[in-house]
Amino acid sequence: MASTAEICESLLTSPPQSQSTIAYNYLVPNIKGLESLVKIMDATGVSADSPGSETKPATTTEVSLFAAATESFSKANTNCTIAESLERIKPIVAVAKTKNIRVRGYVSVALGCPYEGPEVSPSKVADITATLLEMGADEVSVADTTGMGTAPRTMELLQALKAAGIANTDLALHFHDTYGQALVNTIVGLEHGVRIFDSSVGGLGGCPYSKGATGNVSTEDLVHTIHSLGMHTGVSLEEMSRIGSWISEELGRVNDSRAGKATLGRLAE
Amino acid sequence: MASTAEICESLLTSPPQSQSTIAYNYLVPNIKGLESLVKIMDATGVSADSPGSETKPATTTEVSLFAAATESFSKANTNCTIAESLERIKPIVAVAKTKNIRVRGYVSVALGCPYEGPEVSPSKVADITATLLEMGADEVSVADTTGMGTAPRTMELLQALKAAGIANTDLALHFHDTYGQALVNTIVGLEHGVRIFDSSVGGLGGCPYSKGATGNVSTEDLVHTIHSLGMHTGVSLEEMSRIGSWISEELGRVNDSRAGKATLGRLAE
Structure with missing residues (x-):
């Protein structure tokens, strides 16, 4: 497998063909990660x-920076306190801004922590989200990493974010379907006015810190749900279902999307 | 395997121990099926x-009678029109009533038909439901057999049932999670005031007429969702999760309950 720098250089100089703008997102664990990215961009x-251009699609380069909503998860995941992790993130955002790189912040375990349980403080999540936005993050994804989120607590969290003055347009929601609540919580988010939702095709992914955890909510299930409400995504559920089936097979894992499998079943009839 | 009559006789005369009343439900395809049941009860x-009594739990005997919401499904499933199937059901209900047997009616494919697609007429479903109740059915389970139901169409159906004068207390909702919408639709049902929901432990079952279909929504996911809203079921999610895991293993199939697997994962930590 190629090194991160090689993959990065290849994506920057020869991005795959696409009809619309693609945002390439790089996970940046620390300032060195960003410096490597900037070096490749400069070179x-x-x-x-x-x-x-005619032969190359428009691209946006984006970096992901992670903070956690609980001290226990912050310690386990990044070996520092929440305050320390925010101090580390601050200069990374500043450097990214000078290079016009888009910054996406994350607040992990916002609706449940594998160490501290489901009762995560909504005002703490709102504080961290506000801090990331004030530093210059373009968007913050509030993540239910463990899938412990419920409809009432998702609503409570969104109200706390609103009370802290955070605009829905600066927010993304990131649900895991570990307890089967991702679509229910998505609808709570949609009703509240959020319009950016994270998902992964075929439900790929997962959280290594949460036992028995399934992955992110699948893009196919999310798209089907949003379409079912009469809203538009610009995504073809049929094509996405084919991609989910293909990549699941390539990776030798079970396709974890219900709408994806059902859509393919219907198409095969 | 024992014959239906032997199983039925065993359950009637030696019901398993339980702390609360158990309703034993028998699927009765025609009048002969009911006559066999009555014969065993008499004998x-x-x-x-x-x-x-002190050694035996209280039991209720119940029969299930199926009608479909579309002519195509009725023809394929019972080889007769909807009107003919209702004519066949009528005397079965009448005989059951004379023996004090509880009658549960079902309206299949109420939110989508494998032959006619998702657009099933809500007023047709309401008509069939009302006819079954007028015949003497104690309860009618309106079933999304194919899992094609969406939140807006579930709401539309419930409004049509209400407009037809059908009380929520006479209704049950039966969702399949084929497209991942079962819990979303359950919440629509709960908000509308319905309090009876069908489910199966571990998500066992399925619909042989709907390709790519998963089974009924799992009891574990349903119970977790209802508890998450602060409502009570009297069911222990932890015990139900253990049962779901056990029976899935016994049957050599994948445990299809997200909340069940996540609950067991949490307990194992």
Whole structure:
């Protein structure tokens, strides 16, 4: 397998063909990670926002920075307190901004922590989210990493975020379907006015710190649910279902999308 | 394996120990099926409503009668029109009533038909439901056999049932999780005031007429969702999760309950 730098350089200089703008997201664990990315961008002469051309699609370069909503998870995941992790994130955001790189913050375990249980303080999540936005993050994804989130607690959290002055347009929601609540919680988010939701095709992924955990909610289930409410995504459920089936087979894992499997079953009739 | 008559006789005369009343439900495809049941009840001297004793729990005997919401499904499933199937059901209900047997009607494919698609007429479902109740059914389970139901169409159906004068207390809802919408639709039902929901432990079952279909929504997911809303079921999610895992293993199938697997994962930590 190629090194991260090689993959990064290849994506920056030869992005895959696409009809619309693609945002390439790089997980940046620390300032060194960002410095490596910037070095490659400088060496290849590719800017963070490439307008594209006839042969190349427009691309946006984005970095992901992670904070956690509980001290126990922060300690286990990043070996520092929440305050320390925010101090580490601050200069990374500042450097990214100078290079016009989009910044996406994450608040992990916002609706349940494997160490501290489901009762995570909504105002603590709101504080961390606000801090990330004030530092210059373009968007913060509030993540139910363990899937412990419920409809009433999702609503409570969204109300706390609103009370802290955070706009829905600066928010993304990231649900795991571990307890089967991801779509229920998505609808709570939609009703509250959030319009950005994370998902993964075929439900790939998962959380290594949460036993028995399934992965992120599948893109197919999310798209089917949003369409069922009469809203638009611009995503073809049929094509996404085919991709989910294909990648699951490639990876030798079970396709974890109900809507994906049902859509393919219907198409096969 | 024992014959249906032997199983039926065994359950009537030696019901398993339980702390609370158990309703034994028998699927009765036609009048002969009911006559066989009545014959066994007469021979064993067991009445439909057994008050129980110190050594035996109270039991209720119940029969299930199926009608479909579309002509195509009725033809494929029971080889007759909807009107003909209701004519066949009528005398079965009448005989059951004379023996004090509880009658549960079902309206299959109420939110989507494998032959006619998702657009099933809500007023047609309401008509069939009302007819079954007028015949003397104690309860009608309106079933999303294919899992095609969505939140807006579930709400539309419940409004049609209400407009037809059907009380929530006479209704049950039966969702399949084929497209991942069972819990979303359950919440729509709960908000509308329905309090009876069908489910199966570990998500056992399925619909042979709907390709790619998963089974009924799992009891564990349903119980977790209802508890998450602060409502009570009287069911222990932990015990139900253990049962779901056990029976899935016994049957050599995948445990299809997300909340069940996650609960067991949490308990194992």
